[in-house]
Amino acid sequence: MSSLYYLDRSKISLDDVMFNDNVKEALEQFLKEYKYREVIMKYNLPVSNKILLYGKTGCGKTMTAKAIAKHLDKKLIVVNLATIVSSKLGETAKNIESLFKEVQYESSVLFFDEFDSLGQIRDYDNKDNSEMKRVVNAILQLIDNLPEKSILMAATNQIHMIDEALRRRFELQLEYTSPNAEALDSYYDKMLAVYPEEYRAVERIYDISYAEAKTHIFKTVKDNIINSQIALEQ
Structure with missing residues (x-):
């Protein structure tokens, strides 16, 4: 089983993730429902435990999964989608089934990154198309039988390539949009606040993702530190 997945032990909190207002509100409601799920279920009301995150790369989808788990x-x-979506389609359904059996025994967050690798619509010949339908049906059955104590999260940059039947299984579908200038300014302020004042001189670049801004900040701060050390040695 270790070849199919890995355990992420990142210590990322919800405060570390930059959410737009719609996503923040939806996740807060999700967490409240999950906390009080036993009471809610006594009244035969459904409790969400499947979330599809979609949108531009680098805008916080993977960090959200890590923060929810923490x-x-x-x-x-x-x-590990590269392993599950094997070249032999006949083995894919078995791989997925063995993975979902793993989460039957303990409360966990199961995270599919690049979910379109499993659910995307492609042009297959008749034989392969039949195999892919079996794979999709296997995923649908397994998602439907996910224990309420566990959570399924999936992320994609190409939601239009995911089978509609798969998408409908996710009670929450949250869009991660590119940050505007105000959001990026808040992100720059938050990231730079941990460094001494003399290292905070960073040119602010806009029209980029949070991940791109983070890379830019780290590179510039490191350059500032190095240049400061060189100046001291002269």
Whole structure:
């Protein structure tokens, strides 16, 4: 099983993730429902435990999964899609089934990154198309039988390539949009606040993702530190 997934032990909190207002509100409601799920279920009301995150790369989808797992004190299982979506389609359904059996026995967060690798619509010949339908049906059945104590999260940059039947299984579908200038300014302020004043001189670049801004900040701060040390040695 270790070849199918890895356990992520990152210590990322919800405060570390930059959310737009819609996503923040939806996740807060999700966490409240999950906390009080036993009471809610007594009244035969459904409790969400499947979330699809979609949108531009570098805007916080993967960090959200890590933060949710930490907040709920659950193991985060990150699926190795390159292994599960094998070249032999006949083995793919078996791989997925064995993975979902793993989460039947303990409360965890199961995270599929690049989910379109599993659910995307492609042009197959008749034989392969039949195999892919079996794979999709296997995923649907396994998602439907996910224990309520576990959480399924999936992320994609190409939601239009995911089978509609798969998408409908996710009670929450949250869009991660590119940050505007105000959001990026808040991010720059938050990231730079941990460094001494003399290292905070960073040119602010806009129209980029949070991940790109983070890379830019780290590179510039490191350059500032190095240049400061060189100046001291002269």
